[in-house]
Amino acid sequence: MNKKRILAGIASLLIVATVFAGCGSSSSSSSSSSSSKKIKIGLSTDEGGLNDKSFNQAADTGIKKAVSEFGNIDYKPIESKKSDEYQPNLQSLVDVGSDLVFGVGYQMADALQAVANKYPDKKFAIIDNAYDKQPKNVESLIFKSQEGSFLMGVIAAKETKTNKLGFIGGKQGDLIDSFAAGYIAGARAINPNIQVKVLYADSYSDTAKGKELASTLYGDGYDIVYHAAGGVGIGVFDAAEDARTAGKDVWAIGVDQDQAVTVPKYANVILSSNLKRVDTATYQVVKDLKNGKFAGGTVKVFGLKEDGVGYAPTTKNHVSKDILDLVDKYKQAIIDGKIVVPSKITDANSFTAPSVQ
Secondary structure: OHHHHHHHHHHHHHHHHHHHHHHHHHHHHHHHHHHOOOEEEEEEOOOOOOOOOOHHHHHHHHHHHHHHHHOOEEEEEEOOOOHHHHHHHHHHHHHOOOOEEEEEOHHHHHHHHHHHHHOOOOEEEEEOOOOOOOOOOEEEEEEOHHHHHHHHHHHHHHHOOOOEEEEEEOOOOHHHHHHHHHHHHHHHHHOOOOEEEEEEOOOOOOHHHHHHHHHHHHHOOOOEEEEEOOOHHHHHHHHHHHHHHOOOOOEEEEEEOOHHHHOHHHHHHEEEEEEEOHHHHHHHHHHHHHOOOOOOOEEEEEOOOOOOEEEOHHHHHOOOHHHHHHHHHHHHHHHOOOOOOOOOHHHHOOOOOOOOO
16 A cells, blocks of 8 residues: 555656656747747848949848848848839838838938838838937938048049049938038148039939049049949949040049949059948847847947948058058047038038148
């Protein structure tokens, strides 16, 4: 009888142990499942497309770096060809369950705000736009484009043989004007009497227009042309190459990425590029989201001080050390607040820079 009771007790203990083991296994499985849950990221480009070798491509590159580094991320990019597609593309990214949706460029501001307001539980990020009333679920990524452009102006003014510089922007507005303003101010810091002609392509994808405008500038004696126009810039580089073939001593300046690297066929005509580290910004937002630190309702600003803009590493291939040393002095003066770079063309046209040591 006692033996039977002992055996029954042992059986009971085994049953209890099995039940608790089962509970532990379920908890572990649930935890594992939760930690391995994939984050869904969506991105909609502006009209330049993913392979513009510039702005959109940089945004895409930053997210792809996060995907490669962190894993457990599903990434879906969509290309917009015209403004009518902005809101539908953003909506479709929400519809597929994206946890975070990027809108690339200020042109998407209204479309992204409309979708963000419709889905307050979703997270959004936009490049190059801050709202008067920042939505709580939107993070804005802003760059001091004029500061990097100032350095391009210094380089161009030191390298020009004609004292005539050109600038080709995408679409006229505050953002692209800030590129032009910085370029003018940097050039004036070297030579207050220098000429800078500003033109607009009214596009970020029309390479033929870029070539047409740049060819006109080179033909009129403007020997260095800086573009801030996305895919239009490919046409600028092509025009520079044609002018070189015709015997003209000309250069082009790129934007957003080190374009001597992203479009290597034109490396011989690209004097420098104004880096705009959009890839760093998109990567950081994805990293913050993964770590539970997404900061909706905020505006993050990237300038020289934050290493958000600057000149490309390949600049040293064409620009002397003496000139780059001078560029670095201006860079430090801007970081230290001794020089405040204007973001408006009217202010740039009367800009006088203090001397740098």
